[in-house]
Amino acid sequence: MHLFTDIRSRYGQHTVKSIRDLENTVKKIARYQQHLTFTHRCKDNGITPSSLRISCPINTEKARNIIRKAEKDLVGERIWVVRNKINVLERKSELQKQKTLNTDDRHHVDLHIVNKRESEGTKTKQRHKVKLERLKVKHETKQKSNYLTEPDLSVSVDKIPHEEYIVACESVCSKLPTEDAKSLRTEIAGMLKSAKPPKSNISKQERVALNALKKEKEIMVMGADKGKCIVVQNKKEYESKVKEMLNDHNTYEKLTKDPTPGYKRKLVEILKRLKTENKINESQYRLLYPTAENTPRMYCTTKIHKQGNPIRPIVDYTGSIGYQTSKALAEILAPLVGTTEHHVVNSKSLAEEMTAIMIDDGDILNSHDVVSLFTNTPIEKALDVIKDRLLNDKTLNQRTNLNPDDAIALLEFICTTTYFSFRGQIYRQIFGAAMGSPVSAILANLFMEWLEREAIATSSLDCKPKLWRRYVDDVLEIIQKDSTQKLTDHLNSIDPTGNIKFTFEEDHQGKIPFLDTLIVRKEDGSLKLLVYRKKTHTDQYLNFQSQHPLHQKLGVIRTLMDRMENIVTEEADKKEEEVKIRNALRKCGYPKWSLDRVKQQIKNKQPKQRKKNKESETPSKGMVVLPYVEGVAEQAQRIFKKYGISTAMRPTNTLKSILVHPKDKKDITQTSDIVYDIPCKSCKKSYIGETGRQFGVKACLYYDDNYNYTR
Template sequence: MEASNILRKTESKLLGERIRQTVFTLGVIKRQCEELETTIRSQVSRDLANRLAEVVERSRESEHRKCKMRQVNKYDRLREKSSPVLDTTLSQQLERWVVNKSDRELNDDEKSLLAKGMNYAVSPTSIPTIDLITGVELACNKLTDKTEKDQVRAEAVKVIGSSHAPKSNLTPGERKAMKDLRTDESVTILPSDKGRCTVVLNTTDYKQKVDDLLSDANTYTLLKRDPTRKYKEQLRGILKRLCDSDRITKAQYYLLMPSSDTVPRFYGLPKVHKPLCPLRPIVSSIGSVTYQVAKFVADIIALTGLFTNTPVPDALRVIRRRLEEDVTLPDRTTLSVDDVMELLTFCATSTYMMGLGKIYQQREGFAMGSPVSPLASNIFMEWFEVRALDTAPHVPSFWARYVDDTFVVIREEYIDEFTTHINNISPTIKFTMEGEENHQLPMLDTLIHRKDTGSTKITIYRKPTHTDQYLLMDSHHPLQHKLGVIRTLVHRAESLVTEEEIKSWSLKRSRKR
């Protein structure tokens, strides 16, 4: 009770001090305005001075009304936060945004923090002065004029010196929760595989699920030693030979040469919509030996797509044929087809990773997480679908594919026969079929409805796992990133939805996000 009284008295004193400071500031501004008005009246005619005064007064009144309306709206929102209806809505949102499958009991601050999402950027508590100075020096190194360098440095010093850390976008309770959760090794926090919710697992359960994945002898092989150094030396030899023969430049050589011994990292994302919450295997190859080379080759073959079960030997044969037929290849690179295939084969066969402190080799398919894998796989899938359709006993009247999702229109009596046919093209590429229900079928983020008249309409499709969570506006991201989220939602509604009434509803929903 005594502590509460002390807190109330402190709050009252702070509020009084804030009011006193505001009154003082207003007095200073008023005197400055009077001095400025006197100066203006001494330099212009009376009529012009009076007209200027009228314009300034109207502008002041307009700004006063806007400011007052903002404050009233802010007050109303603060009142709504204490209402039972909003509390219920917030509680329901927290249940959708935070899935706790651990033994740890989360408090309100921890739930509020985790509900912000794994893409939420916490505002820094101080200006990153060293990082800013480093960036300025890197930029100055590209300048040749010493005077210009000095001007840039002086301006940077001025800006950094006058800068202040941004206002915290976390409450004190949320900052404490972040520290507590970060130091609690008994739980592992991950984004869900789908739906953008945050999942809390017991670390022992997570490690067991990862171990179950890596124990699949048909997919992964445990290695006795780390092959990073071996791959690094092999790649160094390939790049040196290409550089010495002027097929890549010195700059490309140093860019592609691996500078670290980072091992690709294996982890899993929980599928909370499935029983027992299995993991989807993911590999992060950023910074690995083959990462820069894979990006380099990906730019050369310049396609898009993803299919992790792609048979590597078949895909490499298809890609070689495509490159040999590509008359524009010399416009994109000085490398020959053999050079590109050598680099691609090296990336495709360097399929090792670290999981739970051990090194494993992926037995089949292109390396997960490599920038070139989606592109190479898509080339193979293009060949696959052409062959499947050309040899089909009954060709669908419509076939559209994006990555590994296809939308097919075919007579009902031919469905089983066609499914069997395409599943016999390759031993590793298998399709499953989902038929329409209630005259509608989802495809990516659209829902295609078949009308009684035979025509179709398209609406936005949201999976049952969808949580309506996007990038929060108070996240410490550039404003353009946040506006980009809104533009994307609006663009989707305007470009995909076919009927105006539903389009209008979708746009209103986008604005509420």
């Protein structure tokens, strides 16, 4: 400030103004120079700055390539333009320099100008550095193999979830004597008061990347259809793919209004009739009554293991009017599934059976797979099949008072009222069953049992399978050579609607995958089994540094070791599989002692027995589910144990919960099964209540000018 006061007194205001103009010019030069450096860095990293990005109006790969080339050319053009601007400003600054100043004043002014230039350059550099790092994160995310590993990784929390621990405590206090409940509250409160968050299990850079992904609106982060990985894809491409699927007018139709009220009335009419006829009691009626009225929401997962990465639609029925009815029907119908000789229970039972089979020289291993079984299952035929099975079910009256007609009436309602929302538009599924409804898997399974029975009974001798084993829509066969296509054509002719279509895969070099097994034909015609991993398998399991309790991490090892023991049939292959398991888990951070401990436990088979005996001796007075926070959850577990309360741990803050949000967001008024707080506008009082209905419906009963509801 003194510099300009002196200059003004000696040379006048005009000179001060000229120096200020020079100062602004050199600050511009500093900004442009940093901008030039930033643009060069973007070019070197193959990144397009946000201001130069072009929206692609045509959804084709050729159009996207044109856009990418245009963006690259724009980056080069910007470099040329900025460089020219710097040259122009440099010449301007030379003309603005004061030649009327004496030597000392010129020295002080030059020093001031240099400082201003450096200061402006530093500020701009820091700003561009942050911007470049953010662009790099986004760019690297898009350039990766399209899936992030370890989706179940639980990130350490910054804050202890006190409320959840208190709620867990209160949920069991009513089951304890008054003094014990008071003592339990005191101990839990004291523990929470001194509890501290655990050390972060991810780096600062990883947190920055997570925050950048959370804020990124141009991409969708999804769980893969199969395998432990996360798919990252362009949001517009995802939505375009889903809408293309929904444009299939043979399967879906758009609705102009929400059908929930009408469907609810139909369901209530059926339930009232069943209650009047004493086929369901009061408690069953209350359970099945559609209190919650959430519109089901549809999302899709990507089948990265299949060519073209097709999508699988899944409907979230939780809280919908038919959800409880669908669950009840699933319990009634479940015993009907798997009663045929062709049913595969699991990989272990398959391995036990296959080791006793010999294949003749003229036979091959073959597999068939149904294309989109759920959405192609003919509902009318499936209902006929299930009704026939119920009429012949001698144990139905032991599970329910409903007769076959009653069960079919409820099932028909559930299957013919499939609707959902996607991006604000409501659709109805007019053909097939929706994956996500509790009863859909059973309906599809029972239909497949009918179809396989018809297919095997009507197949000609030259393509009749010598072995047929099925798990839902996957079929393993032993058939004659050169009969695959004929059998496939026959299978595709069984469904009267023509929608059920099979694809096939023949064995390659005597090997064929089925479920998670690889069946290998030996030279003598016998079979051996190995563990099968798809090409998209990432070898990523729950990381040992994840915020999960130790027994869950050891459970990962035990699961892999048990699979090895149950599936792999030869000792040499078991040793090779164990090496693969150890190498994969080592990369996931598992120490050697953890693997050795589990192996010893499996060998002894003692811990489970001891645990079983201990639990039988001391029956639990209740159970709580605690959010796992390292150090805190273990301490809480010891406290609850003193009072005879069992505990279970659930992970919090997983990558999936942070990043994966494929479904439409629900408005607060559409939320059900909540505790709500409605504060008064006129005073400090508020109304606290609980409802299973949609909050918007409940709030209307209380809302007036004096209340402003909040969740």
